[in-house]
Amino acid sequence: DGGITQSPKYLFRKEGQNVTLSCEQNLNHDAMYWYRQDPGQGLRLIYYSQIVNDFQKGDIAEGYSVSREKKESFPLTVTSAQKNPTAFYLCASSRGQGWTEAFFGQGTRLTVV
Amino acid sequence: GIQVEQSPPDLILQEGANSTLRCNFSDSVNNLQWFHQNPWGQLINLFYIPSGTKQNGRLSATTVATERYSLLYISSSQTTDSGVYFCAVPDNYGQNFVFGPGTRLSVLP
Numbered sequence: 001d002g003g004i005t006q007s008p009k010y011l012f013r014k015e016g017q018n019v020t021l022s023c024e025q026n027l028n029h030d031a032m033y034w035y036r037q038d039p040g041q042g043l044r045l046i047y048y049s050q051i052v053n054d055f056q057k058g059d060i061a062e063g064y065s066v067s068r069e070k071k072e073s074f075p076l077t078v079t080s081a082q083k084n085p086t087a088f089y090l091c092a093s094s095r096g097q098g099w100t101e102a103f104f105g106q107g108t109r110l111t112v113v
Numbered sequence: 114g115i116q117v118e119q120s121p122p123d124l125i126l127q128e129g130a131n132s133t134l135r136c137n138f139s140d141s142v143n144n145l146q147w148f149h150q151n152p153w154g155q156l157i158n159l160f161y162i163p164s165g166t167k168q169n170g171r172l173s174a175t176t177v178a179t180e181r182y183s184l185l186y187i188s189s190s191q192t193t194d195s196g197v198y199f200c201a202v203p204d205n206y207g208q209n210f211v212f213g214p215g216t217r218l219s220v221l222p
Contacts, residue, residue: 033209033210035212037154041214042199042212042213042214042215043199043201043212045209045210045211048208048209050208056208058209088154090154090156092156092210100144101144101146101158101161102146102158102201102210103158104148104155104156104158105155106153106154106155107154107155109154
């Protein structure tokens, strides 16, 4: 089936540790995105990538890092510098830039313990 | 940058009732999407509707791009319609998507 796969679904992290969230798509989409959602809130953009080996900071990039070595993959690392990492993280992809339809993965719920 | 507003913020309905959700945006757009976030958090695509009207079963959407708003209609609501409904538009540079704050819908049995 074509789609976007995020893993793991739930993730627990100790304070001070880095953790990487996986996002893979087999839709042959060029663009990929990471959003953060806090309880009862909307979605805020962390990073996005329009092509391989290129990515841009979104509104809340501090404390996060990404890579785009393959078209299908856009992993997000939550670093120890992120002061409040507990949140729901959503990955999306679209065929091109913002005027094409976006599709989302099922999300990863990260909890810092 | 472009601003997106949604109303109402919360809506409680009895099963079988109809509802209209609104999305206003501050600048002209060439793309608009409606999503439903289910209780497990996943965003489900409802409509990709830059302009005009589309229907899918009990749901329909209308976007009037010249007046900078879109409406989502839910008819004969069911408890499974509960969740949060988001609209999203491209940012001013067409590089990513800007989301509204959402409308939280609760459909009671």
